[in-house]
Amino acid sequence: xxxxxxxxxxxxxxxxxxxxxxTLKFFGEKYDAAKSSISEDLNIIKDAFYEGGxxxxxxxxxxxxxxxxxxxxxxxxxxxxxxxxxxxLSDRSRIIPGGYLYMTxxxxxxxxxxxxxxxxxxxxxxxxxxxxxxxxxKGIPLALMTAKALGVPLVVARRDSRVTEGxxxxxxxxxxxxxxxxxMALPTRALSKNARVLIVDDFMxxxxxxxxxxxxxxxxxxxxxGVAVLVTTALPVEKLVKNYISLMVLEKIDAExxxxxxxxxxxxxxxxxx
Amino acid sequence: xxxxxxxxxxxxxxxxxxxxxxTLKFFGEKYDAAKSSISEDLNIIKDAFYEGGxxxxxxxxxxxxxxxxxxxxxxxxxxxxxxxxxxxLSDRSRIIPGGYLYMTxxxxxxxxxxxxxxxxxxxxxxxxxxxxxxxxxKGIPLALMTAKALGVPLVVARRDSRVTEGxxxxxxxxxxxxxxxxxMALPTRALSKNARVLIVDDFMxxxxxxxxxxxxxxxxxxxxxGVAVLVTTALPVEKLVKNYISLMVLEKIDAExxxxxxxxxxxxxxxxxx
Numbered sequence: 001x002x003x004x005x006x007x008x009x010x011x012x013x014x015x016x017x018x019x020x021x022x023t024l025k026f027f028g029e030k031y032d033a034a035k036s037s038i039s040e041d042l043n044i045i046k047d048a049f050y051e052g053g054x055x056x057x058x059x060x061x062x063x064x065x066x067x068x069x070x071x072x073x074x075x076x077x078x079x080x081x082x083x084x085x086x087x088x089l090s091d092r093s094r095i096i097p098g099g100y101l102y103m104t105x106x107x108x109x110x111x112x113x114x115x116x117x118x119x120x121x122x123x124x125x126x127x128x129x130x131x132x133x134x135x136x137x138k139g140i141p142l143a144l145m146t147a148k149a150l151g152v153p154l155v156v157a158r159r160d161s162r163v164t165e166g167x168x169x170x171x172x173x174x175x176x177x178x179x180x181x182x183x184m185a186l187p188t189r190a191l192s193k194n195a196r197v198l199i200v201d202d203f204m205x206x207x208x209x210x211x212x213x214x215x216x217x218x219x220x221x222x223x224x225x226g227v228a229v230l231v232t233t234a235l236p237v238e239k240l241v242k243n244y245i246s247l248m249v250l251e252k253i254d255a256e257x258x259x260x261x262x263x264x265x266x267x268x269x270x271x272x273x274x
Numbered sequence: 275x276x277x278x279x280x281x282x283x284x285x286x287x288x289x290x291x292x293x294x295x296x297t298l299k300f301f302g303e304k305y306d307a308a309k310s311s312i313s314e315d316l317n318i319i320k321d322a323f324y325e326g327g328x329x330x331x332x333x334x335x336x337x338x339x340x341x342x343x344x345x346x347x348x349x350x351x352x353x354x355x356x357x358x359x360x361x362x363l364s365d366r367s368r369i370i371p372g373g374y375l376y377m378t379x380x381x382x383x384x385x386x387x388x389x390x391x392x393x394x395x396x397x398x399x400x401x402x403x404x405x406x407x408x409x410x411x412k413g414i415p416l417a418l419m420t421a422k423a424l425g426v427p428l429v430v431a432r433r434d435s436r437v438t439e440g441x442x443x444x445x446x447x448x449x450x451x452x453x454x455x456x457x458m459a460l461p462t463r464a465l466s467k468n469a470r471v472l473i474v475d476d477f478m479x480x481x482x483x484x485x486x487x488x489x490x491x492x493x494x495x496x497x498x499x500g501v502a503v504l505v506t507t508a509l510p511v512e513k514l515v516k517n518y519i520s521l522m523v524l525e526k527i528d529a530e531x532x533x534x535x536x537x538x539x540x541x542x543x544x545x546x547x548x
Contacts, residue, residue, distance in 0.1 A: 001325070007278055008322035011285040016388075048282035051275070100438040104461065108430055110422035114290075137410040137432065144415050148384035156382055158411065164374040187378065 006031050006041055014045065014057070014069040019125065019151035023066040042067055053077060070125060071118050071149055075267050078119055082247050082264040085112070089231075089248070092258030099255050107202050107230065108141055116247070117145025120200060120228040123245055124150075127225040129198035131155050131191070133213055135184060142230060143200040150198070157216060161185035169219050173212035177205040177236075184212050186220075195222035204232040204246065207239030214241065231262070277315065280305050284315055285322075288331070288343040293399065293425035297340040316341055327351060344399060345392050345423055349541050352393055356521050356538040359386070363505075363522070366532030373529050381476050381504065382415055390521070391419025394474060394502040397519055398424075401499040403472035405429050405465070407487055409458055416504060417474040424472070431490060435459035443493050447486035451479040451510075458486050460494070469496035478506040478520065481513030488515065505536070 009031065014022075024035045024042075031038070046057035055072040059065070085106070094102045106112045120142070129150055134143035135157040147154040161168040165187040175182050191197070197217045204210055210227050217224050227244035234251045245265070252261040283305065288296075298309045298316075305312070320331035329346040333339070359380070368376040380386045394416070403424055408417035409431040421428040435442040439461040449456050465471070471491045478484055484501050491498050501518035508525045519539070526535040 004278070004281055004318045005322035005325065007281050008285040008319050009326040009328070011282040012289045012323075012326075012328060015286045015289055044278045045282050048279035049286075051279065052283040052286075054283070054286060096438060096440040098437055100440075102438075102440060102461075102463070104430075104439055105427065105464070108418070108428045110418055110425075110428060113418070114422065137414070137430065140411070140414045141418050141428070144382070144384055144387070144418060148388065151384075153379065154382045154384060154415070156378075156411065163372055164370060164376075165378055166370040166374075166376060187376075189376070190379070 001031055001033065003037070003041065006033060006037075007044060010038075010041055011045055011048075014049075014067075015054075017151065018055070018069050018071050018149055019121070021060055021064070021066040021068045026066070071122055073118070073122065078122075079264065079267065081115060081119070086248055086262040086264050090260040090262055092260065095253060095255050095258060095260065097255070099253055101231075101250065101253055101260065103202065103231070104138065107138055110141075113141040114145045114148075116142050116230060117147075117200075118149045119247065120146040120198075120245075121149030124198050124226045124228065127198070128196055129225050130194075130196040132198050132200050133157065133191075133217065134200050135159070135209060135213060138203070139201040142202055146198065146200050146228070155186065155190045155197075157184045157186045157213060159183060159185075161187075169216065171212060171216050171219065173208060173215060175206065175208040177208065182208070182212065184209075184216055186216055191217070191220045191222055193221040195220070196225045197222055198225055199227045201227075201229045202231065204229045204239065204241070204244070206236060207241040207244075210244065211240040234263075275305055275307065277311070280307060280311075280315055281318060284312075285319055288319065288323075288341075289328075291425065292329070292343050292345050292423055293395070295334055295338070295340040295342045300340070345396055347392070347396065352396075353538065353541065355389060355393070360522055360536040360538050364534040364536055366534065369527060369529050369532060369534065371529070373527055375505075375524065375527055375534065377476065377505070378412065381412055384415075387415040388419045388422075390416050390504060391421075391474075392423045393521065394420040394472075394519075395423030398472050398500045398502065401472070402470055403499050404468075404470040406472050406474050407431065407465075407491065408474050409433070409483060409487060412477070413475040416476055420472065420474050420502070429460065429464045429471075431458045431460045431487060433457060433459075435461075443490065445486060445490050445493065447482060447489060449480065449482035451482065456482070456486065458483075458490055460490055465491070465494045465496055467495040469494070470499045471496055472499055473501045475501075475503045476505065478503045478513065478515075478518070480510060481515040481518075484518065485514040508537075 027038045053074045132147040133155045167188045168185045170185045229246045231248045232246040249263045301312045406421040407429045441462045442459045444459045503520045505522045506520040523537045
């Protein structure tokens, strides 16, 4: 196979399998080429991914080493994407009677959810999550795309335990905003004791659901390494969860005037995964 | 930018955006290159994607024309993937008391769900679906990945209508297996009248849920262009839905002996998207 074709297939493969380590030997056999040729290919791809703002191709030394593609987009590009999202979500036709914001089409769209998942992954990759956890239903697309970008499994807590999923750990918690008692369940086989869990959700008001997920993780003896949400409300200021990243803050939604104020996350330098 | 780098970035872009048409002009501006250079790049990528079994790069003529990457994997590769899936799912530790099969980790894994979604997309792409529909919860990852591979939005029906999603169409239906009355709701803004809907779900027994989704689509005046499920049970033979594609058939599950018999779909020639 000629270099140009190998470059095409290698680029696609690395892009499809982010954050996972592959050896030169693996690629050599896959594309029937000498390790030295693969090594030169990877240098070209490394430069191209870097210049194109796609991410970094890292060389991991040692016996378990190889190369790993990590999605890493420029800060400005991510900020522009979030600004665009704020603008799309600020359309007054999105106000639902009762003062809610309709976001379902955005979080269920593969285009938006994959971009958002990649951003969450980029912010938390250094924490080395071993899985992503969310609770049904609306958090699932964002959590799945985050898991894909991290190259790790997704785990989904249910509102009730299911007979089809076997024994489960169940907890009750008080939702932060409505002060209602809610349930959450996770099959015992879904999470291992040494898991490093990244919690992902679409929306946070009081933080009760995120707190419930943290409690659930604790019941398994596993560790929470981060909490990522798409939108939080400005009020209440005090959430039941202390450390989290939110891409947007919903400051105001006024059904009368049709006004929606969404503030994008501003990234500080050398923080939050950049 | 040199050709080699452009090949890397173009390949990644096309792979990330399957089934969507882009003009040479768009790429020329994106990578600051002459249309003739882009055209040569695309020929190389076309050959590489074809030889690597990734899919086809089609040239669409006319004013709305351009190039489109369609995932199209060789029949043998897909059959091998499904065979492997049957083997993974036949592990006796997957039998849940009550005679259920634990598949949650597979359908929630980004790795499996993206492969399965690509297969569904490949089978139904000629029907030109304009969106993918599923019902919460477990069908969501497969449906999202199918929508991604088709380059169309995902729409998710809920078990109950939500105050946060505004006015909705609600239906009641009788589940095919348990004969219980169930509800399903979809926000009125989620589906347009001229939508071409591909229904995706993880599991089918009697076919009641799929039938419910078909009824829901009909209420919107839209059209169902296909039904795709990961696993169906062999019994009952008569489902409430007539035309569907299922990647696997669950013939037997015996908690006593630990025996699970899963039969993979055999693709006929010149059918089912091949």
